[in-house]
Amino acid sequence: MTIQAGMTGANAPDTIPDIEALAVATHDEIGRQRFCSALRRHAIQDMAGTLEHDFRERVARPAEAKGMHFDDWRMIDRAMEGEASYRFYSSVRYNAQEMCFLSVQPQVERALPAMIEVARDAAALSPAGGSLRLDPALAPPRYVDALDVHLMPGCFHSEYAEDDVAQGAVASLGSRVFTANQSHRSWGGVAKVISRWLKTDHPGFAPRRMLDIGTSSGKNLLPYAEAFPGVEAHGVDVSAPLLRYGHALAEHEGVALHFSQQNAEALDYPDGHFDLIVSSFFFHEIPVKAARRVLAECRRLLAPGGMIVHQELPSSHLVDAYEDYFWNWDTLNNNEPAYTAWRAEDHRALCIEAGFDPAATFALILPDTGAFPARGTAFAWDEPGRPMHGRGGWYVFGSKI
Template sequence: MASTADRLSERRNSVIPDIEALPESTLDERGRQRFCSALRRFAIQDMPEMLHKDFDHRVAPARQSEGVPLDDALAIEDAMEGEASYRFYSTLRYNAQEMCFQSVQEPIERALPEMIDLARAAQERNPAGGSLRLDPALPVPDYVSQLDVHLTPGCFHKEWVADDVAQGAVVALGARVFSASMSHRSWGGVAKVISRWLKHERHEFAPTRMLDIGTSSGKNLMPYVQAFPGVEAHGVDVGAPLLRYGHAVAEHEGIPLHLSQQNAEALDFPDGHFDLIVSSFFFHEITVDATRKVLAECRRLLRPGGIMVHQELPATCLVDAWEDFFWNWDTEHNNEPNYTDFRAQDPAVLLEEAGFEPERNFAHLLPDLGAYPDRAEAFGWNEPGRPRHGKGAWYVFGSSLPS
C-alpha cells in the first residue's frame, strides 16, 4: 500500500484533493453520527415545543395562581429550572450537542497525518490563487481560550501537532452531524441569503474586496465569491487549525480565499480597505466590549459606498419572553457565556457608538432560500406571519457608508 507521502507526490501536478473526504467513517461510526444528528434534531426542534406546552398548560397557571409574574426570560427560567421537563430537555440537548462533535473525532484522528500533508501541499501550491497567513505569536483571547465553545472538544484554536488541522475538521465535520437534519439550514446558506438580498436591494453593488470576520473554515465566505465574480475575498479568525483546514477546502474547490490569523478587535488591513464586511454567528461568542471594538474596526475598514451585514441572534428587545428564554439556554449550558449579554444590546445603539449614521443602519429578518425560494425581499419586523430566526429566516443587522 502506498504511503501518504507517495500518494501526495503522485498528485503534485493535479488539483488539491478534498481534505473533507479523507476521514472515512466506519459503518458503526456512520450509524453513530446519524443517531447523534437525529437526537439533536429532536432536542432542538421537537422538545422545545413540548416544553413550551408544559409551561403554558401546567407551570405558568400554577405560578400565576400564586401571583408570580412571568413576563420576562428570567422569570420563566426561575419557574422552569427545577421542573423535570426542563431538566430532561437540558440534559438531552447538552449531551446531543457534545456527541455530535465527538462522533467525528475517531475518523479524523485516523486520517490526521494525511490531512496535515494535504493542507501543507495546498499552502505550498495554492492552485486556486488563495493565500494563508498565520501568526503563531497571536494571543488567543480569553473568550475563546478559557472554555470549549459550543461544547466542541478542543474549541477552535487548540493545536496538538505541528501544522495541525484537527480542530478545523472537528468543527466542520462535526457541524455536518450537528445540522444535517435541521430544517432550512445549509453550510454557506447565510451567505446565499445575504448576497441574494444585497443584489435585490442594491442592483449596482459589485464589491471588489470583502472581509468575513470569524470566518472559521471560510465556508460562509465562499458563496460570496460565486455571487460577486472577481471579488477579492478575505477571512480572519484566531484559530490556526480552522484556517489551515479552510484554505485546503477552498483550494480544492478552486475558490481563491485569502485567510489570515487575526483578532478582529485589531486588524492589520489599511483604512477603507473593503467594500463589503460580513460575519455569521460571531458577535454572541465574544464579549460586549470586544463587540464594540470589532464594530469600530469595521467602521475604519469600510470604504465610502461600502456595506456591512452581520448575521446574528435576534436581540432581546425583538422577541417575546418565551423566545428570549429559549435563546438564552446556551448562556448557561453551551459554553457561550456572552450570549445573553450580547442579545441584551440594541444593535442600533452599538452601530451608532461605532460611528455609523443612524439613518443608514438597519436590522432585518431575511427569508431563508430553502424555506422561501421565490421571495427576494426582506421581512419587516411588523409583517404578519413573519418566520422566527432559525425557523425559515435569518436576523441580520448592519449599516452602509455614503459614497
C-alpha cells in the same frame, strides 16, 4: 507575521485533494453519527416544542390566573429550572451537542497525517490563487481559550501537531453531524441569504473586496465568492487549524480565498480596504466590550459606499419573553458566556456608537432561501406571518456608508 503565500504556474498541481474526504468513517461510526444527528434534532425541535407547551399550559396558565405574568426571561428560567420537563430537555440537548463532535474524532485521528500533508501542499502551492497568512505569535483571546465553546473538545484553536488541522476537521465534520450530514458545499446558508438580499435590495452593489470576520473554515465565505464573481474574498479568524483546513477546502474547490490569522479587534488591513464586511454567529461569542472594538474596526475598514451585514441572534428587545428564555439556554449550557449580554444590547445602537449613520443602520429578518425561495426582500417587523429567526428567517444587523 509569517506568511505562507500561494504559488501559481508550472509548479502548481492541477488540483488539491479534498481534505474532508480523507476522514472516512467506519460503518459503526456512521451509525453513531446518524443517531447523534437524530437525537440533536429531536432535542432542539420536538422536545423544545414540548417544553414550551409544558410551560405555557402547566406552569404559566395557573400562575397567570392568580395575577402573575412572566414578562421577563429570568422569571421563566426560575420557574422552570427545577421542572422535570426542563431538566430532561436540557440534559438531552447538552449531551447531543457534545456527542456530535465526539462522534467524528476517531476518523479524524486516523486521517490526521494525510490531512496535514494536504493542507501543507495547499498552503505551499495554492493553485487556485488563494492565500494563507498565519501568525504563530498570536495568542487567542481569553474568551476563546478559557473553555470549550459549543462543547467542542479543544475549542477551535488547539494544536496537537505541527501544521495541525484536527480542530478544523472536528468542527467541519462535527457540524455535518448536527446539521444532518450537510457537507461544506451545502453550508453557507447565511451567506446565500445575505447575498440574495443584497442583490435584491441593492442591485447595483458589486463589492470589489470583502471580509468575513470569524470565518472559521470559510463555509460562509465561499458563497459570496460565487455570488459576486471577481470579488477579492478575505476571511479572518484566531484559529490556525480552522484556517489551514478552510484554505485546503477552498483550493480543492478552485476558489481563491484569502485567509488570515488575526484578532478582529485589531486588524492589519488599511483604512477603507473593504466594500463588504460580514460575519455569521460571531458576535455572541465575544464580550460586548470586544464587540464594540470589532464594530469600530468595521467602520475604519469600510470604503465609501460599502456595507456591513452581520448575521446574529436577535436582540432581547425584539422577541417575547419565552423566545428570549429559549435563546439564552446556551449561555450556561453551551459554553457561550457572552451570549445573554450580547443579546441584551441594541445592535443598531452599537453600530451608531461605532460611527455609522443612524439613518443607514438596520436590523432585519431576511427570508431563508429554503423556506422562501422566491423572496429576497426583508420582512417588516410587523408583517403578519413573519418567521422567527432560525425558523424561516435570519436576523441581521448592519449599516452602510
